[in-house]
Amino acid sequence: MMNKISSHNFSFCLAACLSVFAQPQGVAEVKMGEKKQKEFLTVPPFECAWHEELRFSEAGRGCVAFEAFAHNDVTLVFREQVGSQHYHYKMDTCPNYTVILGSHRNRRLKIEVDGKAVVDVAGIGLCNSSAFQSYWISIYDGLISIGKGRHPSQDLVFQWRDSKPNCNIQYVGLSSWDKHVGYRNVSVLPVTQHQSFPRCHIDCKGHEGEDNEDVGDTVVARHGECGLQIFFESWELSDVFFIVGDGEKVIPAHRVILAASGKFSFSTTDECFIHLPSVTYPVLHSCLEYIYTGRTRIAEPELSSLRDLSVQFQISPLTKHCEEIIDRFKMNKKLFDSGKRVELMYSDPWVQHCGIFPSELPLDVQKLQHFFLNGDHSDVSIYIDGHGFIARAHKIILSIWSAPFSKMFTNGMLESKTSEISLSDVPAEAFLLLLQFMYSGKLEIEDETRMGALLVPLLILADQFGIRSLHRECCNCFLEYLSEDSVCPILRAISSIPSCKFLEEACVRNFSRHFDYCTTASAEFVLLEEGIFRNILQHPDLTVTSEEKILDAILMWSMQAHDIYSWETIDKLLISSKPHLFKDRLPLVESLLPLVRFPLMPSVILKKLEESFISSELPVLDLLVKEAIKYREFGVTISGSNQNARFQHRRSSFKELQYICDGDNNGVIYYAGTSYGEHEWVNPVLAKRISLTASSPVSRYTDPKALVSRTYQGTSFSGPRTENGRSCAWWVVDVGQEHQLMCNYYTLRQDGSTAYVRSWALQGSLDMQNWTDLRVHENDQTICKPGQFSSWPVHGPSALLPFRFFRLIMTGPTADASNPWNLCICFIELYGYFR
Ligand SMILES: *[C@@H]1O[C@H](CO)[C@@H](O)[C@H](O)[C@H]1NC(C)=O
Numbered sequence: 092m093m094n095k096i097s098s099h100n101f102s103f104c105l106a107a108c109l110s111v112f113a114q115p116q117g118v119a120e121v122k123m124g125e126k127k128q129k130e131f132l133t134v135p136p137f138e139c140a141w142h143e144e145l146r147f148s149e150a151g152r153g154c155v156a157f158e159a160f161a162h163n164d165v166t167l168v169f170r171e172q173v174g175s176q177h178y179h180y181k182m183d184t185c186p187n188y189t190v191i192l193g194s195h196r197n198r199r200l201k202i203e204v205d206g207k208a209v210v211d212v213a214g215i216g217l218c219n220s221s222a223f224q225s226y227w228i229s230i231y232d233g234l235i236s237i238g239k240g241r242h243p244s245q246d247l248v249f250q251w252r253d254s255k256p257n258c259n260i261q262y263v264g265l266s267s268w269d270k271h272v273g274y275r276n277v278s279v280l281p282v283t284q285h286q287s288f289p290r291c292h293i294d295c296k297g298h299e300g301e302d303n304e305d306v307g308d309t310v311v312a313r314h315g316e317c318g319l320q321i322f323f324e325s326w327e328l329s330d331v332f333f334i335v336g337d338g339e340k341v342i343p344a345h346r347v348i349l350a351a352s353g354k355f356s357f358s359t360t361d362e363c364f365i366h367l368p369s370v371t372y373p374v375l376h377s378c379l380e381y382i383y384t385g386r387t388r389i390a391e392p393e394l395s396s397l398r399d400l401s402v403q404f405q406i407s408p409l410t411k412h413c414e415e416i417i418d419r420f421k422m423n424k425k426l427f428d429s430g431k432r433v434e435l436m437y438s439d440p441w442v443q444h445c446g447i448f449p450s451e452l453p454l455d456v457q458k459l460q461h462f463f464l465n466g467d468h469s470d471v472s473i474y475i476d477g478h479g480f481i482a483r484a485h486k487i488i489l490s491i492w493s494a495p496f497s498k499m500f501t502n503g504m505l506e507s508k509t510s511e512i513s514l515s516d517v518p519a520e521a522f523l524l525l526l527q528f529m530y531s532g533k534l535e536i537e538d539e540t541r542m543g544a545l546l547v548p549l550l551i552l553a554d555q556f557g558i559r560s561l562h563r564e565c566c567n568c569f570l571e572y573l574s575e576d577s578v579c580p581i582l583r584a585i586s587s588i589p590s591c592k593f594l595e596e597a598c599v600r601n602f603s604r605h606f607d608y609c610t611t612a613s614a615e616f617v618l619l620e621e622g623i624f625r626n627i628l629q630h631p632d633l634t635v636t637s638e639e640k641i642l643d644a645i646l647m648w649s650m651q652a653h654d655i656y657s658w659e660t661i662d663k664l665l666i667s668s669k670p671h672l673f674k675d676r677l678p679l680v681e682s683l684l685p686l687v688r689f690p691l692m693p694s695v696i697l698k699k700l701e702e703s704f705i706s707s708e709l710p711v712l713d714l715l716v717k718e719a720i721k722y723r724e725f726g727v728t729i730s731g732s733n734q735n736a737r738f739q740h741r742r743s744s745f746k747e748l749q750y751i752c753d754g755d756n757n758g759v760i761y762y763a764g765t766s767y768g769e770h771e772w773v774n775p776v777l778a779k780r781i782s783l784t785a786s787s788p789v790s791r792y793t794d795p796k797a798l799v800s801r802t803y804q805g806t807s808f809s810g811p812r813t814e815n816g817r818s819c820a821w822w823v824v825d826v827g828q829e830h831q832l833m834c835n836y837y838t839l840r841q842d843g844s845t846a847y848v849r850s851w852a853l854q855g856s857l858d859m860q861n862w863t864d865l866r867v868h869e870n871d872q873t874i875c876k877p878g879q880f881s882s883w884p885v886h887g888p889s890a891l892l893p894f895r896f897f898r899l900i901m902t903g904p905t906a907d908a909s910n911p912w913n914l915c916i917c918f919i920e921l922y923g924y925f926r
């Protein structure tokens with residue numbers, strides 16, 4: 092039987108189920124404070140109750156005492172601010188501590204820091220479904236204490252210290268998991284450092300002797316929690332069973348997991364019992380725990396049995412581990428008290444553990460990928476509507492990564508029994524990548540050209556199926572591909588995905604730093620959403636060569652231009668196309684215009700704007716321009732307030748160094764010689780403001796000082812060197828580590844020779860590795876006399892890219908056949924926007 096599940100509707104479906112449970116005795120009505128004695132509060136499943144009064148008087152320090160009535164999962168959340176009522180399926184990254192009494196069907200106590208389990212112990216502080224129980228939880232600079240009973244600081248049952256305490260948490264949320272939790276008599280009390288907790292020793296016996304009467308019970312995965320650890324000794328999805336010792340104890344496991352971690356002798360048929368009469372339960376338990384969680388503890392005398400078992404099943408990392416420790420014991424018997432439990436850990440103890448391979452679990456990823464390709468041990472076939480069969484997979488692998496899949500397979504309903512699922516509204520190619528990720532832990536897009544097309548659907552899928560690490564990988568990929576050219580398409584793609592805020596911020600920043608380029612190289616930015624465009628315009632790092640550029644961009648965006656226009660062109664268009672050039676964005680243009688800092692514009696431009704048609708059409712513009720003119724003339728504003736950002740210079744602004752004529756004093760190299768306008772001119776190479784390098788070694792005729800000395804040199808050249816098997820000659824100008832130039836003009840001067848340069852390029856770079864052509868000359872005949880000056884503009888969007896290094900490189904021989912590869916220039920100057 093085929094079971095249709097639309098992945099599109101999947102989270103919707105989940106939400107709908109939840110709201111069915113959510114009952115009208117909602118949390119909003121609850122009143123705390125004085126009336127608390129009388130109040131009952133029932134928190135419906137998957138909700139959380141917050142209240143302004145439920146807060147510690149001092150951030151990071153306080154105690155909450157309460158009574159609770161529940162089957163399981165009495166959950167308290169501690170945060171810096173109040174949170175959302177539906178916190179379980181809201182992507183919310185606010186730091187928090189979460190304490191769960193009676194998690195895992197009321198068998199364990201759990202503490203989570205920012206959603207990651209840091210404590211998970213059996214049998215402590217459990218719930219009681221037949222009567223209200225009193226509890227208290229106190230937090231003091233990361234020391235979390237939990238007690239049972241009416242009196243805080245008495246009857247401590249558990250204590251844990253956060254090594255990186257969150258001292259900002261203040262609000263207490265009362266929450267639940269999949270059952271209603273009743274709370275009453277909730278009060279928040281202060282705690283002091285010296286408040287003494289009776290020294291009650293807590294014996295965390297670890298996992299020893301967990302009761303197994305209710306072995307058929309389901310261990311429900313908490314939403315958002317995944318990892319293999321939740322399937323450790325779980326009957327969910329199990330398809331192989333160990334029978335150990337005399338007691339014939341049965342322990343469930345999962346074939347594909349065992350097969351990927353070692354060599355277990357189960358045939359591919361239905362033979363699903365592995366009899367181990369001579370192995371004791373604690374030893375097998377440890378072995379499985381190591382596989383499923385990446386770590387285990389075992390009593391020292393049992394270490395050699397564990398070693399033998401790992402040899403038998405060829406779990407080589409475990410064998411190695413056991414042997415190392417056994418050797419250390421042999422070397423120094425006093426090292427450990429005999430009888431003590433030793434800890435074996437597969438992964439670095441510092442990594443936050445959540446039981447996901449490849450880094451955290453001893454699973455052979457190559458074997459897993461092989462099982463995926465061949466369908467070995469597979470228990471589910473996946474189909475996609477409109478595409479057909481996609482792959483044979485393993486429910487447990489899917490469940491490790493994805494809580495929605497885990498839920499689908501373990502909810503005891505139809506989907507959990509079927510061996511075929513069909514998804515609709517899922518892009519097949521991206522979904523296959525998602526599956527491959529689940530088997531390798533890596534994102535591998537072989538065809539780089541498909542990258543752009545696949546990342547967005549993949550990111551959406553990662554979100555839909557709750558695979559956080561894939562989500563992260565996708566975001567990293569985007570960041571890697573982020574450049575001035577890709578920032579617009581990326582912003583458009585991710586703006587619909589709410590969980591990509593971080594990436595969005597990086598893009599907005601990048602866009603605002605390259606504002607001129609991004610709004611000139613293509614008109615794609617007009618497709619950005621209003622909110623994002625506004626964020627760019629308001630970004631503190633916004634860098635522009637002139638305020639006019641911002642005005643141009645706002646007008647282009649508002650008319651949804653297909654081409655690049657200046658405001659003057661738009662002014663003309665407006666005359667002819669009246670009245671609806673801005674269509675539905677007319678109100679937006681008015682709200683965006685105040686983001687242009689008109690007072691920073693030159694008076695001539697303001698005058699032109701004042702007289703323009705566009706000002707008469709847009710009253711807001713007219714007002715802003717008049718205000719700016721007045722401000723420039725009299726230093727006063729119409730409103731009387733010049734505190735507005737409109738009147739401030741932009742933090743990151745470039746200085747315009749404009750070309751006037753050949754050999755003028757307006758270029759960057761001259762400016763550097765005056766220490767950027769501070770002093771009399773000195774040679775900028777000697778003053779170490781500018782450095783120059785040539786393709787040939789420094790000599791009498793190849794002298795960086797001479798090139799910027801502003802005096803004519805009869806012989807000055809850079810000689811050729813061989814690069815990639817070709818002759819080439821070049822000069823590189825470095826304007827300094829702290830500086831950048833958007834170069835829009837440059838000047839050269841021929842030395843006394845007739846070796847005129849004919850084919851060359853001016854290039855820019857930020858790192859001396861990647862060079863961008865600014866202007867390419869092919870057989871350019873401009874220079875035709877010794878000592879001649881020549882200047883050229885740099886056109887197009889590349890004139891708006893800031894660079895630190897500029898290279899003048901010959902790409903063909905000079906006009907002098909006897910001296911074809913010397914770059915014979917005795918002067919260079921660059922112009923543009925400098926900072
Ligand atoms: C706790 O922190 C994690 C990680 O930032 C987050 O995913 C989760 O939503 C937070 N929980 C609450 C209730 O704020």
Ligand SMILES: *[C@@H]1O[C@H](CO)[C@@H](O)[C@H](O)[C@H]1NC(C)=O
Binds near residue numbers: 219220221222
């Ligand atoms: C639960 O509460 C009832 C009534 O107070 C009590 O008899 C019982 O022992 C409690 N059970 C546990 C496990 O504390």
Ligand SMILES: *[C@@H]1O[C@H](CO)[C@@H](O)[C@H](O)[C@H]1NC(C)=O
Binds near residue numbers: 276
């Ligand atoms: C609240 O707690 C106090 C003692 O801390 C107790 O006397 C009172 O009965 C409790 N209220 C309810 C409604 O149980």
Ligand SMILES: *[C@@H]1O[C@H](CO)[C@@H](O)[C@H](O)[C@H]1NC(C)=O
Binds near residue numbers: 572575601604605
């Ligand atoms: C924009 O992003 C690219 C790629 O991450 C990066 O190399 C560049 O430095 C960023 N530019 C700015 C100004 O943030």
Ligand SMILES: *[C@@H]1O[C@H](CO)[C@@H](O)[C@H](O)[C@H]1NC(C)=O
Binds near residue numbers: 858860861
């Ligand atoms: C140069 O650019 C290419 C492609 O844009 C990139 O792969 C490479 O890493 C860059 N090199 C350096 C040194 O930044």
